[in-house]
Amino acid sequence: MNVSYRHTQVGYLMIVILAAGVVGLSASVASGSGPRALVVVVAILGLCLFLFPTLTAVVEGDSLRCFFGLGLIRREIPVTEILAVSVVRNPWTYGWGLRLIPGGWLWNVSGLDAVELRLHNGKLLRIGTDEPVALHAAIANAVRAG
Numbered sequence: 001m002n003v004s005y006r007h008t009q010v011g012y013l014m015i016v017i018l019a020a021g022v023v024g025l026s027a028s029v030a031s032g033s034g035p036r037a038l039v040v041v042v043a044i045l046g047l048c049l050f051l052f053p054t055l056t057a058v059v060e061g062d063s064l065r066c067f068f069g070l071g072l073i074r075r076e077i078p079v080t081e082i083l084a085v086s087v088v089r090n091p092w093t094y095g096w097g098l099r100l101i102p103g104g105w106l107w108n109v110s111g112l113d114a115v116e117l118r119l120h121n122g123k124l125l126r127i128g129t130d131e132p133v134a135l136h137a138a139i140a141n142a143v144r145a146g
Contacts, residue, residue: 004060004141004142005057005058005135005138006059007056007057008054009110009111009131011054011055011110012110014052014097014110015053019049021041021042022042025041025042026042029042048097052073053069054068054069055067055068055108055128056071059139059141062080062142062146064082064139066107068098068107068109075107075125077119077125079139079142080146081120082117082118082120082143083119083120084117084118085136085140085143086118087113087116087133088114088115088116088126089112090106090126094106094108094126096108101126103124104124105124106126107125107126107127107128110128110130111128111129113129114126114128115129115135115136117139
């Protein structure tokens with residue numbers, strides 16, 4: 001299949017924050033100064049560190065694929081389902097990760113820039129990216145061609 005766009009954004013700050021939490025809380029548990037229940041928090045932070053370090057967007061042929069990290073969390077959207085695409089800036093309160101936002105979902109690992117997809121079913125998806133213009137152009141071209 002013809003790949004017209006592929007980009008992986010690394011969430012460096014998110015990685016540092018999650019890793020610091022894992023290391024700091026693990027040290028607290030290991031030294032006996034923290035409650036044993038912190039083991040659960042360490043496990044959750046470690047899982048987030050494994051699942052969400054990067055976000056990759058791929059426009060290939062007649063579909064858009066997005067996936068976090070190694071791809072355990074992923075989504076594929078046929079371009080025929082996309083009604084409109086635009087470059088947007090997220091409010092800082094939307095945060096990072098996989099988030100429910102008004103009208104749909106946000107997938108983001110860093111920064112505030114995103115590309116918003118309005119789907120024919122009325123829902124929206126915002127894909128965080130450090131290349132909003134390039135991702136927008138690739139999706140818009142695929143929608144026109146599809």
